[in-house]
Amino acid sequence: MTSPFRFDLHKTSGAARLSTFTTPHGPIRMPAFAPVGTLANVKTLEPRDLDELGCDLILANTYHLYLRPGHELIARMGGLHKFMAWHGPILTDSGGYQVFSLAHQRELDEDGVTFRSHIDGSRHRFTPERVMEIEQALGPDIAMVLDECPDPLSYDYNVAALARTHRWAERCKTAHTRPDQALFGIVQGGVFPDLRQTSAQFLGGLDFAGYAIGGLAVGETKEQMYATLDETCPAVPADKPRYLMGVGAPEDIIEAVRRGVDMFDCVLPTRVARNAALLTPDGRINLRNAQYAEDPRPVQEDCTCYTCRTFSRAYLRHLYKAGEISALRFGTIHNVHFLMELMRRIRAAIADDTLDDLRAEFLARYRLSNQAVRHDQRRRRRENLLNQTTK
Amino acid sequence: MTSPFRFDLHKTSGAARLSTFTTPHGPIRMPAFAPVGTLANVKTLEPRDLDELGCDLILANTYHLYLRPGHELIARMGGLHKFMAWHGPILTDSGGYQVFSLAHQRELDEDGVTFRSHIDGSRHRFTPERVMEIEQALGPDIAMVLDECPDPLSYDYNVAALARTHRWAERCKTAHTRPDQALFGIVQGGVFPDLRQTSAQFLGGLDFAGYAIGGLAVGETKEQMYATLDETCPAVPADKPRYLMGVGAPEDIIEAVRRGVDMFDCVLPTRVARNAALLTPDGRINLRNAQYAEDPRPVQEDCTCYTCRTFSRAYLRHLYKAGEISALRFGTIHNVHFLMELMRRIRAAIADDTLDDLRAEFLARYRLSNQAVRHDQRRRRRENLLNQTTK
Numbered sequence: 215m216t217s218p219f220r221f222d223l224h225k226t227s228g229a230a231r232l233s234t235f236t237t238p239h240g241p242i243r244m245p246a247f248a249p250v251g252t253l254a255n256v257k258t259l260e261p262r263d264l265d266e267l268g269c270d271l272i273l274a275n276t277y278h279l280y281l282r283p284g285h286e287l288i289a290r291m292g293g294l295h296k297f298m299a300w301h302g303p304i305l306t307d308s309g310g311y312q313v314f315s316l317a318h319q320r321e322l323d324e325d326g327v328t329f330r331s332h333i334d335g336s337r338h339r340f341t342p343e344r345v346m347e348i349e350q351a352l353g354p355d356i357a358m359v360l361d362e363c364p365d366p367l368s369y370d371y372n373v374a375a376l377a378r379t380h381r382w383a384e385r386c387k388t389a390h391t392r393p394d395q396a397l398f399g400i401v402q403g404g405v406f407p408d409l410r411q412t413s414a415q416f417l418g419g420l421d422f423a424g425y426a427i428g429g430l431a432v433g434e435t436k437e438q439m440y441a442t443l444d445e446t447c448p449a450v451p452a453d454k455p456r457y458l459m460g461v462g463a464p465e466d467i468i469e470a471v472r473r474g475v476d477m478f479d480c481v482l483p484t485r486v487a488r489n490a491a492l493l494t495p496d497g498r499i500n501l502r503n504a505q506y507a508e509d510p511r512p513v514q515e516d517c518t519c520y521t522c523r524t525f526s527r528a529y530l531r532h533l534y535k536a537g538e539i540s541a542l543r544f545g546t547i548h549n550v551h552f553l554m555e556l557m558r559r560i561r562a563a564i565a566d567d568t569l570d571d572l573r574a575e576f577l578a579r580y581r582l583s584n585q586a587v588r589h590d591q592r593r594r595r596r597e598n599l600l601n602q603t604t605k
Numbered sequence: 606m607t608s609p610f611r612f613d614l615h616k617t618s619g620a621a622r623l624s625t626f627t628t629p630h631g632p633i634r635m636p637a638f639a640p641v642g643t644l645a646n647v648k649t650l651e652p653r654d655l656d657e658l659g660c661d662l663i664l665a666n667t668y669h670l671y672l673r674p675g676h677e678l679i680a681r682m683g684g685l686h687k688f689m690a691w692h693g694p695i696l697t698d699s700g701g702y703q704v705f706s707l708a709h710q711r712e713l714d715e716d717g718v719t720f721r722s723h724i725d726g727s728r729h730r731f732t733p734e735r736v737m738e739i740e741q742a743l744g745p746d747i748a749m750v751l752d753e754c755p756d757p758l759s760y761d762y763n764v765a766a767l768a769r770t771h772r773w774a775e776r777c778k779t780a781h782t783r784p785d786q787a788l789f790g791i792v793q794g795g796v797f798p799d800l801r802q803t804s805a806q807f808l809g810g811l812d813f814a815g816y817a818i819g820g821l822a823v824g825e826t827k828e829q830m831y832a833t834l835d836e837t838c839p840a841v842p843a844d845k846p847r848y849l850m851g852v853g854a855p856e857d858i859i860e861a862v863r864r865g866v867d868m869f870d871c872v873l874p875t876r877v878a879r880n881a882a883l884l885t886p887d888g889r890i891n892l893r894n895a896q897y898a899e900d901p902r903p904v905q906e907d908c909t910c911y912t913c914r915t916f917s918r919a920y921l922r923h924l925y926k927a928g929e930i931s932a933l934r935f936g937t938i939h940n941v942h943f944l945m946e947l948m949r950r951i952r953a954a955i956a957d958d959t960l961d962d963l964r965a966e967f968l969a970r971y972r973l974s975n976q977a978v979r980h981d982q983r984r985r986r987r988e989n990l991l992n993q994t995t996k
Contacts, residue, residue, distance in 0.1 A: 253927045254920070260931065261915065283898070283923040290899060291919050299915045507674070508681060524652065524690045528682050529645070532674045536644045539930060540651065 229474040237355035248479040258543035277312035293353030305356035342385035359386035366404035396423035414449030425450040426457040433596025447474035487545030493552040497581030519551035620865040628746035639870040649934035668703035684744030695745035733776035750777035757795035787814035805840030816841040817848040824987025838865035878936030884943040888972030910942035
């Protein structure tokens with residue numbers, strides 16, 4: 215039987231790659247950005263929105279769905295695609311990151327990790343085999359191996375974690391049997407080039423269907439992240455997709471694509487939309503600001519999304535200020551459209567060998583979000599990881 | 606200049622009427638139900654949804670929009686239609702009911718009513734002239750006169766309130782000047798036939814573009830409400846639309862149509878949807894119930910709404926239980942569709958002289974909501990009205 219998966223590399227431009235990853239639920243045009251549907255729903259959106267927005271891939275969170283409504287229930291309802299009525303490609307993470315950042319009283323051992331649910335405190339255990347069972351029950355097109363996500367700045371910790379993560383990767387590979395599901399490995403190693411090299415080579419030898427770069431955007435600087443990508447991308451197999459997990463800031467996506475990354479996911483566009491932060495070519499604007507009270511313009515002048523075709527900033531500000539649920543949806547539609555449009559432009563620029571021009575043009579205009587705030591967010595994520603208990 | 610408004614009575618069947626009320630923003634097929642868009646947005650829905658659902662008319666609340674974002678801002682932004690991007694007919698209430706049920710420290714006098722905002726405690730005053738100024742600034746197709754909504758069961762209070770409501774109706778008629786806006790009078794008089802007759806005759810003499818029946822569904826029994834409609838409908842001019850304010854329970858709509866009512870509005874379908882209560886031919890079902898956890902059926906088997914075409918009860922229950930915003934939207938889409946479909950069937954039944962059959966068929970299957978709960982809700986609304994202070 216031929217595999218339903220195929221990675222077609224159409225063109226490179228420098229290290230950037232224009233490609234298509236074909237799955238049982240359709241092709242993913244790469245470089246691709248996946249909006250996050252944590253609980254089997256991209257918050258405030260529905261499948262027809264995702265189609266209209268041109269989303270080829272969405273991510274769902276294994277940790278959350280395992281706890282609620284449960285992977286077995288979803289399997290009995292026909293799997294994730296049927297359950298959520300989204301018939302395009304789906305990727306699930308392994309839940310590892312959530313166990314280390316969201317769950318309570320986590321205890322890590324060689325065999326797996328025990329934790330308490332952040333919802334009701336109930337006790338659970340993830341092992342590589344258990345996570346494969348859960349992801350195969352959920353039934354996404356792409357599943358991720360269980361890994362440990364350590365503080366990226368601690369060398370000693372990363373050495374120990376990496377060895378365990380590699381043993382877990384082997385066990386996941388052995389336990390994974392669904393031929394209609396691609397299993398991706400996750401390269402770890404913090405900000406340390408030698409560890410990343412080791413990890414890329416080890417996982418490359420296991421012949422995964424794709425390779426994620428994990429453990430970034432969790433406490434390191436942007437420069438450290440980009441340098442790590444410079445090391446890692448060339449070290450993983452060139453004939454498989456490369457996936458940078460948890461990254462969604464436009465400037466980071468552009469820089470990562472230039473270094474050879476093919477896939478991204480992030481809650482950024484959906485989460486900030488619910489906080490009235492809308493993405494524009496000039497950077498984020500916050501629609502709660504008084505300056506928009508009587509602004510008749512759309513969020514973004516040339517934008518073709520439903521929100522911009524239909525509503526003024528003044529109206530959207532009114533909805534946000536009044537706490538109307540629709541505001542969250544209208545903001546989300548725009549922000550996801552903004553990222554999808556960025557990905558379309560990136561793919562066109564790789565085809566035309568104009569990615570450097572796109573980068574220069576984009577960054578000249580795009581005002582980066584407050585770096586202090588972002589640094590603080592990353593520091594908090596890192597502290598979460600530092601709290602982890604190892605037996 | 607000919608008026609842009611026209612009421613065409615196509616057919617009667619018993620006291621029930623099939624008609625069209627034409628407005629500057631299009632025709633309203635009657636009997637009609639208007640979903641409520643309190644703050645210039647039908648909660649969780651957007652204009653394209655309202656089109657798809659077949660909504661001919663929506664209601665917005667003058668009290669709320671006056672407070673936030675302010676009628677003058679909306680006027681500067683081009684009026685309510687342009688502001689909210691809904692280009693079908695809009696009706697605004699007068700804000701009177703909200704002042705008496707929602708605002709704080711209200712003080713009523715002959716000239717108007719002074720109150721404090723429920724949002725920030727700021728002091729405001731509504732008079733008939735002020736409310737006409739606000740509604741004309743908002744710019745709906747249909748505006749309502751300022752009235753007093755008294756406890757429907759107190760005769761003496763209704764006698765005094767009615768006299769004042771009539772003087773206010775005259776002042777509203779004088780103050781109202783927009784030719785592209787229809788002004789409706791509001792018949793009051795509680796559950797007392799003689800007062801309703803007096804009110805209908807007095808307001809009929811003022812030649813309003815339509816006649817609302819106010820002060821019902823606020824503490825009286827269903828039997829008292831139906832009896833009041835029996836008295837009031839024949840007493841208002843037959844060549845104008847009749848509007849029963851605040852009524853949206855399916856069984857009440859059917860009974861009111863049979864007595865000659867042409868228009869309804871209510872928060873019921875949208876509000877209960879946000880509480881996981883979905884309308885079906887068998888009555889309301891609450892999707893939080895465990896019995897739906899693995900129910901693969903749509904909310905309503907034969908329903909053509911997006912929610913029923915797309916999602917299972919099991920999935921919707923998961924979204925409600927997990928607190929996903931999308932659940933509120935999916936529930937709202939179904940409930941509004943349910944009422945729109947009911948209105949379509951009612952109109953067809955009037956055309957075919959089969960309204961009694963529709964009523965029998967509908968009521969045989971539709972399990973009424975818990976009467977004790979509903980009675981309690983109506984009692985609370987009445988207590989709000991009893992708290993009003995008169996100088």
